[in-house]
Amino acid sequence: MTESKYAKNKEDERIVGEFLDKYFYPIIEKKYMNKINNIERNYDVSKQNKGVDVILESKGGSLINIDEKTATDYFNENIPTFVLEISFLKDNVLKEGWLFGNKYSDTDTYLFCWGWKEDANKDLSVENIKHIEAYSIRKSKLQKLLDDKYDLNKYNYKKKAELAIDEINELSNDEKVFLKGNKGPRWNISRQLDEEPINLVTPKHLLKQVTKTIFNINKHEVKIKEL
Known part of the structure; x- marks a missing residue:
């Protein structure tokens, strides 16, 4: 990832975290x-690197x-998917992503967030966030879903990522490679x-199968839907 892109993503994540600290976690x-x-935000960098933002x-x-x-x-794009990081390349070596990697084994629960801004043309800021939709998902349940439905797990994800890379390289740009079927x-x-992270673009309706709670968060209220 380019340094400028990485820095922007980290700053955007920090802004979303600040929004959640102010308008979500206290509620x-x-x-x-x-x-x-x-509920406390974790500022220990070593823990952050292991996938712990909030305790x-x-x-x-x-x-x-x-x-x-x-x-x-x-x-503001209301996308019907969320990206799960499976692997990434470093020095042309395939490394472990956050979904299955041992490095991130401290994570218990994901909070997958989709966001909307008050003014889509302005930069992201706490004040300019209008709405966050968040799915609370136990990591173990998400991994089990992918294993049960698609035979993807911590023992074979690197091999399957390698095969996917080979298949993608052989296809035209408009063709898609699915985890299973079409x-x-x-x-x-x-x-x-x-x-060059190797990701799974995963439909929200599939994630919903293992979602414990959906939160709709704005500056005035938090709507909670238990599943």
Whole structure:
């Protein structure tokens, strides 16, 4: 990933996190005060690198490590998918992505976010975020879904990513390579980025099958839908 693109994505993620800290987590703490003792943002870089953005402490004392993931490049586009990082290239070597990689094993729950801005023509800022839709998904359940439905798991994901790269390289630009059959999650290589991440573009309706709660967040309220 180019340095400028990486820096922009990190800054956008920081802005979304600040929005959630102000308009989401305090509401959730109050709503579930009989279950939640505390919610804190993690500022320990070593933990952040292991996939921990926020730590939720339950009343029983157990900790839930939350990894916030936001489609920052697609604000206001209402996309029906979310990108799951499977692998990426570094020095022409295939490395582990955040979904299956051991490096990110501290993550318990993902918060997948789609966003809308007040003014689509202005830069992203806390004040310019109008609405965030967030799916709360247990990492273990998402991995199980992909294993059960598509035979993709932590033991074979690198090999399947390698095969997908070969298949994509042989096809024309408008052809798609799906994980299975001709629908559902499809492989994508972000060639415009230096590290060329190999991702699964995954339909929201599939993610919804393992979503525990959907949150619709704006500056005035948080709507909660338990699934």
